[in-house]
Amino acid sequence: MPSFSLLQLLSVLGILVSGVGCTLNSGQNGALVIRHGGTYSGHYESTDPDQPCIRIATTEPVVLDGCELRGPGRLIDATNGGARLTVRNCRGRGLLPAVDNRARGRFLEINDGVSLLAENNYLEHTAGLLVYRWQGDGTPQQTIVVRFNQARNIDGRFRNGSGAKVSFLQLNEVHGLTGIDISWNQVINEPNQSMVEDNINLHNSSGTPGRPLRVHHNYIQGAYPVPATAPRFTGSGITTDGDAASALTTTAYVEAYENSIVSTCNAAMNIAAGHHNYYHHNRIMHSGLLPDGTRLPASYAGMSIFNAYKKPTAVFFANRITDNTVGYVSWGRQSPFPDRHDLSTDACPACTGTQHLPNPVLWAQETRELANWQNHLLAQGFRVGPRQTAKAAVATYSNPQ
Structure with a gap:
């Protein structure tokens, strides 16, 4: 029989706290700490940026289904290692x-995980999802799937100006x-209401020659400096990234296709690191304008292949971009x-068709x-x-055992 802290027991029983399903604020026990596998739902809120709404502290399979989460810090923390996590239908x-x-x-951070399925979630004004390192073996039960999610305004802004790259x-x-x-x-980011760098960033990460890392059929709108009319920006829609020193540890075997990338300043899709990365049959559209007709000066190029980290040909090679539809406005240029x-x-010799x-x-x-789309x-x-x-106002737990 699983054991629970008092706060967890209140959550399990669906007892109301402060008029919300289970409102867990700051303090040593500020998070719902999940120590046993099962399916969890309910409302969880934190007011402390150092306390997540939910912390995963088990390697048993956990399903978060229909959770409502609010807070200034991580909403779901699975950084202890070994997590087998499904997050679906959460807001x-x-x-x-x-x-x-x-x-x-x-919204979610998972380190050294074994499995992740994140699907049909809604996230707003968060710093998105981060997956750091991996323990799973790549079988369907031990891989990474992120699909059918709806995101609005990925936001790395600080309250005092500037911000983080998220x-x-x-x-x-x-x-x-x-x-x-x-x-x-x-993914939809609004100008001056968001601060995103690369909407999808693949950093020193790879699939395999026979089964590439697939990024497909995503709709990505918006990547802007703050303010949106600032002259410089380094973000994008999708970018392969990473400073790894070897072919085994750099970003590789990525296939990105049939994505729609709209209104992303600086760039839409970049291959900036790695080998055997392939972008094809994507749609890129950028008018270089805000809705009121104001020009966006931080617009550079739609697609490129460039060795951003100046790695040797044993690390950066065999990348290609083919058969994409592109209309990317960059004021004053002519290409x-x-x-x-x-x-x-100056950085797309392998871009054809x-x-x-x-x-x-x-x-x-x-x-x-x-x-x-x-x-x-x-x-x-x-x-x-x-x-x-x-x-509403209910937190539930079920143990599949």
Whole structure:
């Protein structure tokens, strides 16, 4: 029979605290600490940026289903290692920490995990998802799947200005893992309401030659400096990244296809590190404008392949970009049309088969791209975001044993 702390027992029994399902605020026991496998749901809130809403402290399989989470720190913390975690139908909202030089926490952070399935969640004003290192063997039960999620305003801003570089999803030091699938996620970042770097950042992470790391059918809108009219920015829609010194530990065997990338300053899709990374049949659209017609000066190029870390040819090689549809406005440049820079003129020798959208690329076209993607989603019988709403003012636990 599992043992519980008093706060956990209240959560299990669904007892109301402070008028919310189970409101767990700051202090030593500020998080719901899950020490046994099972299925959990309910409302959890923290006011302390150092206390997550839920902390996973077991290597037994845990399912979070229909949770409502709010807090300035991590909403779900699975950093102890060995987690076997499913997160589905959950809603998470990040709150601005009441201290300087501190960004909102991540919706989910998992370190040295064994399995992760994150699907049909909604996250707003969080620092996204981070997966750091991996223990799983790449079988369907021990890999990483992030799909059908809906994110709004990935947000690394500090309350006192500036901010942290955060992503909707970053994989960091996940090497040679089969079965990774990042698909059918909808990510929308609004100018001056968000601060995202690369929406999807693959840092020193890889699939395998026979089973690449797949990033496909995602809709990514928005990546801007703060303020959005600032002249410099280093973010993107999707980027392979990493400073690893060997072919075994750099980002490799990534296949990114049929993604829609809209209105991302600096770049839409970059291959900036690694080998055998392949981008194909993606749609990229960037009008270089805010909705009111103001120009975005921090726009550079739609796609590129460049050795950002100046690694030797034994580490950076065999990357390619083919058969993409691109219309990327970059003011004052001319590739292939005036005020365009679809393919970086100095960093895309292996970019072939590009279909260039005609000029002009308008903001109204960007708005239609979301509707087109959503129609495609529905045609496949899929939907993004939670499939059900968490039961109000109730926290439940069930042990599958």
